[in-house]
Each structure stands twice: as C-alpha cells, then as structure tokens.
Amino acid sequence: MNEASATKQKNIDEKFCKDCGEIINEKAEICPKCGVRQLPAPGSLSSVAPNGKSKLVAALLAFFLGGFGIHKFYLGRIGWGIVYLLFFWTFIPAIIAFIEFILYLVMSDEEFNRKYGGA
Structure with missing residues (x-):
C-alpha cells in the first residue's frame, strides 16, 4: 500500500476541510487548498454572524x-x-x-x- 492511499491522520489541533477533506488548522476559517470558508457546525452556540455578533x-x-x-x-x-x-x-x-x-x-x-x- 503506497502513501497516497493511506488514510489521513489529523492531530488534536487540526480538522478536515468540509469541502475537499484536506487536513487544516483547527482555527482556519478558509481552507488553503480549495479556498472554501469553513462554517461552524449547525446549531452550535459559538457561531458568529458576519458583523461579529454572537x-x-x-x-x-x-x-x-x-x-x-x-x-x-x-x-x-x-x-x-x-x-x-x-x-x-x-x-x-x-x-x-x-x-x-x-x-x-x-x-x-x-x-x-x-x-x-x-x-
């Protein structure tokens, strides 16, 4: 089995991009690979509106x-x-x-x- 087909392992301070699946920093708002904005999980109370209101x-x-x-x-x-x-x-x-x-x-x-x- 080559490295490309191996499953991706992420660290504690990382997450998967919601669009392309790339491993990115936990606090990243935009995926550096595909450029898609990472929105918070639906229903989370920590979500913030575009104007910064929580x-x-x-x-x-x-x-x-x-x-x-x-x-x-x-x-x-x-x-x-x-x-x-x-x-x-x-x-x-x-x-x-x-x-x-x-x-x-x-x-x-x-x-x-x-x-x-x-x-």
Missing part, C-alpha cells in the same frame, strides 16, 4: 442584563434598547428579555444571521 453573547446579555435592554444595544437595536431602559422599573422588559433569551438559544444560525448579521 448568538451566545446576545442570549447571555438578554438573560443577565435584559431588563435594561443591553442585548438590544449589543444587536444594534438602539431604539428598543432605549425603550427597555425607560421601562425597566416595571419589570416588563425583564420578562420580555427572558423570553428573548430562550428564543436566541433555539434560533437557527441562518435566522440569527438574517435578523442581526447585517454589517
């Missing part, structure tokens, strides 16, 4: 500081953030933010990127 960060901000609208400011919804700040004393924004926390966690990456991924 679904996990938005969910955590909604959970811990949502009553003040901090997650709205983070996602670029400044007007809604101000509304949350004006009415935080009623605890209504906190209840809505808890619901949004759950929605962010179950939202698909594509939907999150469509709603909040604009540059």
Whole structure:
C-alpha cells in the first residue's frame, strides 16, 4: 500500500476541510487548498454572524442584563434598547428579555444571521 492511499491522520489541533477533506488548522476559517470558508457546525452556540455578533453573547446579555435592554444595544437595536431602559422599573422588559433569551438559544444560525448579521 503506497502513501497516497493511506488514510489521513489529523492531530488534536487540526480538522478536515468540509469541502475537499484536506487536513487544516483547527482555527482556519478558509481552507488553503480549495479556498472554501469553513462554517461552524449547525446549531452550535459559538457561531458568529458576519458583523461579529454572537448568538451566545446576545442570549447571555438578554438573560443577565435584559431588563435594561443591553442585548438590544449589543444587536444594534438602539431604539428598543432605549425603550427597555425607560421601562425597566416595571419589570416588563425583564420578562420580555427572558423570553428573548430562550428564543436566541433555539434560533437557527441562518435566522440569527438574517435578523442581526447585517454589517
């Protein structure tokens, strides 16, 4: 059996390209061989939108500081953030933010990127 037909072995800090199967660095965003962007696994909370906004960060901000609208400011919804700040004393924004926390966690990456991924 020659070397070309041997199975590829990757190290701990490496992964396989999702398109061509080449072994690349674990943190590589683009495969150096085929040039295809390496997207995170579907449903992972660590995915990041094209503008750098993270679904996990938005969910955590909604959970811990949502009553003040901090997650709205983070996602670029400044007007809604101000509304949350004006009415935080009623605890209504906190209840809505808890619901949004759950929605962010179950939202698909594509939907999150469509709603909040604009540059």
